[in-house]
Amino acid sequence: MDLIIDVGNSFAKVSVLEYDTVVSYEKYQEINTSIIFEIKNKFDIKRTIISSVRNNEAEISAIFKKFNISFYWLNHQMKFPFKINYTTPQTLGLDRLAAVAGAMAKFPNNNLLVVDMGTCVTFDFVDENSVYHGGSIAPGFEMRFKALHHFTQKLPQVKYENQSVRLIGDSTENSILSGVYNGFKHEILGIISAYEQQYNDVKIVLTGGDYKLFDLEVKNRIFADDFLVLRGLQQILILNEKN
Structure with missing residues (x-):
């Protein structure tokens, strides 16, 4: 089994995969000793890869070394299943590369x-x-809701809670909801449309915590996978194990 850890800005996602099947998936605020101890005792882990957008490599590495678990820490020097045509590859978010590998x-x-x-x-x-x-x-x-509140003196902090959002807001709060929700949705659809006009037969793959808030999936055109980054990390792990 493969232990796949993706530490994002908001959560640390910990998954155990057997071949391409997700056997276990949990989200935590932080990775700690007790989490790894439990996984080590519960699953027969053969390979491990860790990706993090935070500056916590030393802290997490120390936990794995404590249990004598070997692991790969995702970095730009590893092999990827694609050629990277990017002018500043060292600044490229590794979570972005993992999502592409999963797709x-x-x-x-x-x-x-x-x-x-x-x-x-x-x-x-x-x-x-x-x-x-x-x-x-x-x-x-x-972030858009927070920015409107943070960078103005009078606009309130508004939170979307799966409520119906109308096009025309009849209050300041509803106007913010309309602007952020509808603006975000149509920005996504507009950029997708621009790619489809420029490239032939482009497949769209959605992931991330917020895609389910919007009705974006269209059969045979737009696909979604909650575990796309984790699957991509596993593909990178397999590729580098072979080499």
Whole structure:
């Protein structure tokens, strides 16, 4: 079994995969000794890979060394299942690369646009020849509500709680909900449309905590996978084990 750990800005996602089946999946605020101890005793872990967007490599590495567990720490020097055509590869978010690897495992030899809706929303494009070209980064859904409150003196902090959102807001709170929700949704759809106009037969793959808030999935056109980054990390792990 493979232990896959993805430490994001908001949560640390810990998954155990057997081949391509997700056997266990949990989210934590932080990785600690008790979490790894429990996994070690519960599952027959053969390989481990860790990815983190936080500055916590020394802390997490110490936990694994305590249990004498070997692991890969995802970095830019590792092998990826695609060529990277990016002018500043050392600044490229490794979680973005992992999501692309996961999408390629599901849809090989395709033009792919990966849309990850988390703390930020990222768009990443890889072509049918397995060349990664980059994409875009924008504020995430929740960040937009926080920004309106933080950078103004009178706008309230508004939280989306799965309520119905109308096009025309009849109060300041509802106007913020309309602006953020509808603006975010149509931004996503507009960028997807731009890629579809520029590239032939591009498949759209959604992931991230916020994609379920929007009705974006269309059969045979837009696909979704909650575990896309974790699957991609497993593919990178397998590739580097072979080499």
